Amino acid sequence: MSQDTKNTFNSERVKKIISTPYFIFGVLLLLGFIILGSFFKSSLNNISVLTNAQGITVSGTAERYVTSDKGSLSIVFRTDSLYVSDTQAIKNLSDIRDNITKYLINYGISSENIDILSFYTSSQCSLRDKDSWDNCLGKRYNDYNQTIKVSSDDVDQIKDLSLNLNSALNSEFGSTLNSANISVQNTQYFYTEFDNVKSEMLNEATKNAFERAEAIAKSTGNSAGAVITASQGVFQVTAKDSVDTSDYGYYDTSTIDKKITAVVRVSFKVK
Structure with a gap:
């Protein structure tokens, strides 16, 4: 077989392979992986920027069991x-x-x-x-x-x-x-001392928020730093075994033994 004949044969064979549905599907799949990889890389870069710029935002809680007076x-x-x-x-x-x-x-x-x-x-x-x-x-x-x-x-x-x-x-x-x-x-x-324990419980809830932020930061090799922003949630006063909550706060008056829950939302710097 002459060289020209071999070249013609190989060219036709390549065209035949390229034109098959499996080859086309494989190429499209490869391109998809390349594009998806670039997207995830970009997303990770964005997440890294947001973490460094905005810190870590977590919720902290504090609970206290009291008896009505x-x-x-x-x-x-x-x-x-x-x-x-x-x-x-x-x-x-x-x-x-x-x-x-x-x-x-x-x-x-x-x-x-x-x-x-x-x-x-x-x-x-x-x-x-x-x-x-x-x-x-x-x-x-x-x-x-x-x-x-x-x-x-x-x-x-x-x-x-x-x-x-x-x-x-x-x-x-x-x-x-x-x-x-x-x-x-x-x-x-x-519970008439409710107003007096609010400040103490908000302090406890903020400490709890810092502990949570520190745990998250350590998992990435960092640590939690100073407070960026903080906001107080509503207090929930419920029966001691209750899971009742309300977006506007809850105050149970039907039971003697109560549970007070304080919630704060805090953003910490990452260092």
Whole structure:
């Protein structure tokens, strides 16, 4: 075979190989890897610049378990004039109020912590037209309602009142309550030192943020430096085993034992 024939044969063979789909796919795949590699290199360079320019930004938290040191509740009681005159109903309400107040003082609640609110009246009807609520088919009478607010630094005392007041009143006064409807509402527990521990907890949360930033920096052979920026998150006051949170802050008043969580967001220089 002559040299020209060999060259022609090889040229045609190369063209045949180049024109195959597998060859074209391989070339495109190789180009893709080259372009992707360049992109990642550029991205890594950008990340390095941002890290050096903006530092490391982390969140830090601090938790503290506390016990409420103040409690409060409302005692709501009512009577009506359905079977008695309005004058008698008002007297019954007054007797109920006096009995409850007497019990609270004997129980150990200071008179300064007993707040008796004004009573209010609402008009009622014993039987209404089912098709027209405003049409009274029975007797018109008045409801008389009143509220006593109680507070105490003894949270166990408030808890006991909230659970046992009704049975205690019935046991002590019995029929003299004139079949009053008495209920305990809005039992709440507070930690009054909350404002005083805020600064301490923010300091603890900032230290926690630095520890996290230092751990991240050390993993890259660096260390965390001075604070660039810092912002305070909201405080969460929850039941001790709760995971409740809110973007606007959370304050649980239903439990005696609480958990306070402070959050800060801090950016540190990298050195």
